[in-house]
Amino acid sequence: MTGSHDPAMLTKAETLVEALPYLQRYAGRTFVVKYGGHAMGDPDLAHDFAEDVVLLKAVGINPVVVHGGGPQIGNMLKKLGVESRFVDGLRVTDKATAEVAEMVLSGAINKEIVRWIAGAGGKAIGISGKDGGLVTARKVQRTTRDPDSQIEQVVDLGFVGEPSHVDTNVIKTISDAGMIPVIAPIAVGEDGDTYNINADTMAGAIAAALGAARLFLLTDVTGVLDKQKNLLTDLRPADIEVLQQDGTISGGMIPKLETCVHAVEAGCEAAVVLDGRVPHAMLLEIFTSRGAGTLIRK
Ligand SMILES: Nc1ncnc2c1ncn2[C@@H]1O[C@H](COP(=O)(O)OP(=O)(O)O)[C@@H](O)[C@H]1O
Numbered sequence: 001m002t003g004s005h006d007p008a009m010l011t012k013a014e015t016l017v018e019a020l021p022y023l024q025r026y027a028g029r030t031f032v033v034k035y036g037g038h039a040m041g042d043p044d045l046a047h048d049f050a051e052d053v054v055l056l057k058a059v060g061i062n063p064v065v066v067h068g069g070g071p072q073i074g075n076m077l078k079k080l081g082v083e084s085r086f087v088d089g090l091r092v093t094d095k096a097t098a099e100v101a102e103m104v105l106s107g108a109i110n111k112e113i114v115r116w117i118a119g120a121g122g123k124a125i126g127i128s129g130k131d132g133g134l135v136t137a138r139k140v141q142r143t144t145r146d147p148d149s150q151i152e153q154v155v156d157l158g159f160v161g162e163p164s165h166v167d168t169n170v171i172k173t174i175s176d177a178g179m180i181p182v183i184a185p186i187a188v189g190e191d192g193d194t195y196n197i198n199a200d201t202m203a204g205a206i207a208a209a210l211g212a213a214r215l216f217l218l219t220d221v222t223g224v225l226d227k228q229k230n231l232l233t234d235l236r237p238a239d240i241e242v243l244q245q246d247g248t249i250s251g252g253m254i255p256k257l258e259t260c261v262h263a264v265e266a267g268c269e270a271a272v273v274l275d276g277r278v279p280h281a282m283l284l285e286i287f288t289s290r291g292a293g294t295l296i297r298k
């Protein structure tokens with residue numbers, strides 16, 4: 001060959017070189033990836049997601065997948081004729097709902113993600129918070145304020161839990177064996193009952209306990225949006241408190257951002273709310289200088 005070159009090949013080489021400092025920075029580090037139920041609907045995106053996770057593992061990063069499945073739980077409850085209601089993005093969970101949530105999350109969805117990762121050439125192990133004593137849960141306490149009387153009322157969410165203790169041994173064992181842990185947000189309570197945990201909350205607690213370099217929350221929006229629907233690219237915990245108080249964030253975004261704040265205050269370096277509808281969003285965020293989504297740091 002002479003000095004002539006194919007511009008497309010050069011672009012590919014430049015992309016790989018651009019990734020070099022990030023590969024060096026993150027080798028050996030842990031990335032917790034929360035994959036939401038809404039982002040799971042499209043098989044092509046699911047395939048891209050699995051490839052991204054397998055690529056991370058192949059370049060020496062330890063990915064840990066925590067998944068949701070809210071829409072899928074909702075569909076199953078509908079089929080069974082069970083009503084479902086949310087308070088601040090959390091599903092009020094009675095005993096029957098907890099059983100359905102466990103069946104859908106730890107059963108169908110968990111193994112489906114394991115299968116996708118296998119299809120992309122990786123080895124995954126599917127577990128829930130119950131396995132290996134990974135997560136101990138305590139009951140979530142929520143209060144609401146009556147807009148007229150301003151009186152605070154305690155809302156009973158049933159078997160909705162939050163992690164009170166995380167034992168990361170089982171994750172480290174799986175990761176050290178060259179495999180990718182895939183975790184369903186179900187755990188045993190201090191009282192021995194089964195608790196349904198919001199998947200974002202679960203991912204944040206695990207990211208904090210692992211001292212993860214990043215917590216990625218893949219969802220179905222471009223990131224956190226302000227009231228004019230503009231993307232907020234950088235947030236600190238104090239900003240998030242304001243957004244919650246002035247009603248800019250609502251529904252599922254509330255537990256998502258509470259999780260990010262908790263994670264970065266308890267040992268995770270940064271959290272990113274990322275658009276899971278964009279093919280390979282995570283790779284672009286990690287290995288290029290073009291940041292995407294909303295970055296949350298202390
Ligand atoms: N300020 C905001 N910016 C972006 N999304 C928001 C905001 N406030 C509320 N949301 C809602 O939060 C949703 C994401 O949370 P959720 O439905 O729980 O996603 P997932 O199932 O991926 O965890 C978005 O689809 C959007 O409707």
Ligand SMILES: CC(=O)N[C@@H](CCC(=O)OP(=O)(O)O)C(=O)O
Pocket residue numbers: 035036037038067068069070071073089090091092093101160161185196197198199200252
């Ligand atoms: C307590 C609670 O709300 N648990 C969630 C668990 C699944 C979840 O969080 O799924 P997404 O991430 O897809 O929303 C639920 O029952 O829907």
